[in-house]
Amino acid sequence: MDIVTEIEREQILALLREGKRIDGRGFDDVRPIKIKLGHITKAEGSAEVWLGKSRVLAGVKIQVGKPFPDTPNEGVVITSSELFPIASPTFELGPPDEQSIELSRVVDRGIRHSSAINRTELCIKEGEHVYMVLLDLYILADHGNLIDAASIAGVCALKDTKLPKINIPESGEAELLEDTTPLKMGPPPLTLTFAKIGSSIIIDPNLAEEKVMDARLSIAIDGDDSIASMQKWGTSPFTRQEVIDCVERANKIVKKIRTQLP
Amino acid sequence: MSDKKAEAEQPLIDAKGLRTDGRKLDELRPIHLEVGYLSRADGSAYIEHGKNKIVAAVYGPRELHPRHLAQSDRALLRVTYRMATFSVSDRKRPAPSRREHEISMVLRQALEPLLFLKMYPRAAIDVFIMVLEADGGSRCASATVASLALADAGIPMRGLVAGCAAGKIDGKIAVDLNDIEDKIGEADIPLAMSPDRGEITLLQMDGKLTAAEFAQALSMAENGIHRIQEMQKTVLLEKYAQIRETIGDEPDVSPEDEVFEEEPAKEPAEEPEKPKKRAKRIKTEAKETKPKPTKKSTRSKTMEAQAKK
Numbered sequence: 343m344d345i346v347t348e349i350e351r352e353q354i355l356a357l358l359r360e361g362k363r364i365d366g367r368g369f370d371d372v373r374p375i376k377i378k379l380g381h382i383t384k385a386e387g388s389a390e391v392w393l394g395k396s397r398v399l400a401g402v403k404i405q406v407g408k409p410f411p412d413t414p415n416e417g418v419v420i421t422s423s424e425l426f427p428i429a430s431p432t433f434e435l436g437p438p439d440e441q442s443i444e445l446s447r448v449v450d451r452g453i454r455h456s457s458a459i460n461r462t463e464l465c466i467k468e469g470e471h472v473y474m475v476l477l478d479l480y481i482l483a484d485h486g487n488l489i490d491a492a493s494i495a496g497v498c499a500l501k502d503t504k505l506p507k508i509n510i511p512e513s514g515e516a517e518l519l520e521d522t523t524p525l526k527m528g529p530p531p532l533t534l535t536f537a538k539i540g541s542s543i544i545i546d547p548n549l550a551e552e553k554v555m556d557a558r559l560s561i562a563i564d565g566d567d568s569i570a571s572m573q574k575w576g577t578s579p580f581t582r583q584e585v586i587d588c589v590e591r592a593n594k595i596v597k598k599i600r601t602q603l604p
Numbered sequence: 605m606s607d608k609k610a611e612a613e614q615p616l617i618d619a620k621g622l623r624t625d626g627r628k629l630d631e632l633r634p635i636h637l638e639v640g641y642l643s644r645a646d647g648s649a650y651i652e653h654g655k656n657k658i659v660a661a662v663y664g665p666r667e668l669h670p671r672h673l674a675q676s677d678r679a680l681l682r683v684t685y686r687m688a689t690f691s692v693s694d695r696k697r698p699a700p701s702r703r704e705h706e707i708s709m710v711l712r713q714a715l716e717p718l719l720f721l722k723m724y725p726r727a728a729i730d731v732f733i734m735v736l737e738a739d740g741g742s743r744c745a746s747a748t749v750a751s752l753a754l755a756d757a758g759i760p761m762r763g764l765v766a767g768c769a770a771g772k773i774d775g776k777i778a779v780d781l782n783d784i785e786d787k788i789g790e791a792d793i794p795l796a797m798s799p800d801r802g803e804i805t806l807l808q809m810d811g812k813l814t815a816a817e818f819a820q821a822l823s824m825a826e827n828g829i830h831r832i833q834e835m836q837k838t839v840l841l842e843k844y845a846q847i848r849e850t851i852g853d854e855p856d857v858s859p860e861d862e863v864f865e866e867e868p869a870k871e872p873a874e875e876p877e878k879p880k881k882r883a884k885r886i887k888t889e890a891k892e893t894k895p896k897p898t899k900k901s902t903r904s905k906t907m908e909a910q911a912k913k
Contacts, residue, residue, distance in 0.1 A: 382737050383655060385690035395643050399736065401690030424698065426686060428661035428732045430644050434669075435684060478689040478698070480734065482659070483643045 346553035354554050358542040364550055370595055372534075372546045375494060375602050379502045387503030387525065391495035394548060395485035397429075398492050400499035402477050402525075406508055406516040409465065409472040417464020417472040421450035423479035423492055430484040444575070449479065449492045449533065451571035452562030456531035459500070463526060466508060471516055473505065475525070486549035489535050489560050494599070497530035501604055529565025532599055534592040536561075538578060543588065545595060559588050563596040616773040616785055623785065625654075629778040632768070632828050637749075637839040639756040647757020651749040654782055655739035657691075658746055660753035661732045668728035679724035683712035685746055687735040707743045714747050714796045714806035715754065718761045729759065740786035741769045747796035747806055752836055756843070764836050765805055767796035768828035770821040777817055779824040793818070795825040799833050 354364050363369070373394030382388035385401035409416060425442040427433040438446070453459075464473040477499060479492045504522035511517070537547035537555035547555055557576030564570040569589065574580065580588075617623055627633065633654030642648035645661035668674045685708040689696050715731065731753065733746045744767030751765040771781045773789035786792050791811025797804050813821065 382657070382688075382690055384693055384737050388690065397643070399688075401688060403690050403695035405695060422698065426732065426734055427663070427684075427730065428642055428645060428648070428659060428734055431646070431663050431666075476689070476695055480688055480736075485643065 346550060350550055351554045354551060355540055358539055358544070363544060365548055367546075369542070369544045370591060372490075372595060372599060373548070375599065377494070377498050377602075377604060379498060379604060385499075386506065386522075387499045387501070389495050389498035389502055390482075391491055391498060393487065393491035393494060393546070395483060396488060396491040397481070397483040397485075398488065398495040399480045399482055400477060400492070400495035401480075402475060402499050402503045404503070404506055404518065405474040405476065406466065406471055406510075406518065407474040409469065413461070414469040415465045416461035417475065419454060419459055419461070419464075419475040419477065421453050421477040421479065421496055422446050423449060423481070425481055425484075429481040433481075433484070444573070445488055445492060446479075448489050448560055448562075448571070448573045449496055451573075452493055452531050452533040453477070453496055453500075455570040456562070456564045458497070458528045458530045458565050460526065460528075466510070466516075471508075471510060475500070475503070484549065486552045487535050487546050489533055490546060493531075493533035493562070494603070497532065498604060500525060501527055501530065529600065530603065531562050531564045531570045532596050533560050533562040533571075534595055534599075535559070536588050536591075538576070538580065538584070543584060545591065559585065561589060561592045563592055567593060567596075614784075614788075616789060617776060617778075623773070623778065623782075625782055627780075629776055630824060630827070632780045632831060633782065635832060635835055637752065637835055639752055639839055639843050645753070645757075647753045647755070647759070649749045649752035649756055651745050651752075653739075653741065653745040653748070654780075655737055656735070656742050656745045657737040658733060658735050658742060658749050660734075660746070660749040662730065662750075662753045662757040662759070663732075664729035664757070665724035665727035665759070666730070668726060673728075674726040677725050678721040679719075679727040679729050681712055681716050681719060681721060681729050681731070683715060683731045683733070683750065684708050685711055685733045685735070685743070687738060687742075691735045691738045707746070710806050710808065711743065711746055711750060714765055714767070715750055717803065717805055718751065718763060718765055718798060719754070720760055720762075723760070729754075738783070740781050740783035741767075741794065743767065743806070743808075744769050744794050744796060748832055748836065752840065755836075755840055763798040763800045764833060765796050765798050766829045766832040766836060767794065767806065768825050768832055769794045770825035770828070772811060772813055772817060772821070777820045777824060779828045791817075791821075793821050793825060795822065795829065797826060797829045799826070799830050 357364055376392040378390040380388055381390055382401050386404045387402035390399045423446040425433045466472055477496055481488055503525040505525045506518040507521040509517045509519055536543050536545055536559045537551055538557040539555050556578035560573045562570040636652040638650040641650035641659055642661050647662040650659045665679050668680055673680055685704055687696050689698055731750050733750055735742050747765050747767035769781050769792055770779045771789050771792040773785045781792055791813045793809045796806035
């Protein structure tokens with residue numbers, strides 16, 4: 343875990359009491375977003391995304407596999423992520439820790455429960471062959487709020503994805519062909535993260551704010567403005583009203599972010 | 605994904621003597637290098653070598669965890685080579701493979717002779733290499749980029765290591781094999797060297813070669829390494845030229861005449877080599893050799909690419 347100096351903590355808290363943030367943003371301002379699509383040619387889709395200085399590379403690989411028994415006519419979309427130590431001196435090798443697993447699962451749920459990708463269209467032959475869309479997120483630099491950065495990178499990589507046509511011989515394994523069609527995708531889900539520091543609630547915490555936050559609330563807003571998933575983190579509580587307010591704020595902010603996506 | 609049968613029948617050298625990507629036998633793929641690529645690492649670098657895209661991060665010398673690994677007389681160098689799941693045609697499983705463990709080991713041994721580990725007893729120097737896209741020769745490109753990242757971290761080194769492979773395709777010896785040449789060619793020799801010192805620090809080989817062919821391949825790879833080394837020096841010098849410009853009016857200390865003269869006093873007495881003097885020699889040499897025209901266009905291509913940025 344990154345450490346934060348006492349003086350920095352005091353400064354962040356003092357500024358928040360005046361309605362200001364340590365990097366000069368307003369409470370509802372998201373850091374600048376930069377997106378680079380299709381950098382990785384061996385991936386079926388890829389996107390490198392900067393949220394401020396936080397930086398995530400997302401790549402999609404397509405496979406043909408068996409559907410899950412309870413959804414025989416639906417394709418599979420799986421998101422996973424890894425905190426490899428290139429992204430921060432505090433990340434370590436070894437089995438994924440709490441932070442890494444939470445990141446994977448929160449981003450995965452945001453995309454999994456969205457209606458942006460119609461899974462039945464990913465079915466090739468019911469009960470036997472479906473497309474598996476495997477989205478992997480690699481963090482290149484941790485400057486705070488990796489959840490939102492990874493969520494944006496994930497949906498951009500999906501948007502960049504070319505679905506290979508397939509050939510299923512009578513006997514033998516299904517084969518992906520060179521010929522592709524774009525992966526159909528509706529308005530994407532986006533995860534927005536609020537940090538609660540003292541009694542202030544701010545969006546998109548940077549690294550320093552993340553280090554002093556008491557609690558965090560991530561909300562995935564789907565393309566149709568419904569809520570796709572949520573995650574509260576931290577030992578400090580939110581009031582009922584605070585949660586309701588966050589959802590309302592998220593709904594407004596997500597519209598601004600959507601205009602910046604490809 | 606790709607049709608393996610069709611690949612096997614495809615000639616690797618055409619009637620004009622050109623390879624699948626249009627190169628001559630002794631031509632390197634285009635190479636692009638960057639230093640300071642990652643914002644949170646102590647030192648970092650990025651390489652595009654053909655379609656290989658590889659990033660390296662260095663941390664340290666820093667406190668070593670777990671402590672029982674600490675060595676009382678020297679730092680521990682740890683090198684980890686990993687591939688992104690989407691870096692290859694068929695998705696790689698996320699867990700590190702036997703291949704990745706082996707390459708981590710040979711890369712550690714390729715880099716270790718260049719470092720003065722006895723200067724940092726009980727500490728760790730960690731090198732993390734992530735292959736974002738692989739295109740044949742990724743361990744060689746990893747040696748090149750890891751060595752740059754170590755230099756970017758400001759860790760004293762005896763010299764830089766650069767990597768380049770050579771091998772045999774369609775009966776002929778060729779340098780810097782690409783993905784398909786590596787897969788269906790007759791032989792492949794990954795090589796990493798510190799060319800200033802004439803030292804081979806990484807050598808592997810698989811395939812079938814006569815002793816004469818091996819000797820020819822080795823000198824071709826060495827020639828490639830010399831060219832890559834010049835690019836490494838250029839990109840490092842460029843970074844420090846930029847820093848000097850940014851600092852602007854502050855009294856400027858030229859790295860050639862001041863910095864390296866001051867420091868040898870701090871060296872531990874038992875150190876067999878004189879690191880700073882060597883560093884100085886390399887810098888001077890780099891300046892002298894800078895205008896040296898290289899045989900191939902690779903270098904100028906890279907420089908053009910950098911100029912565009």
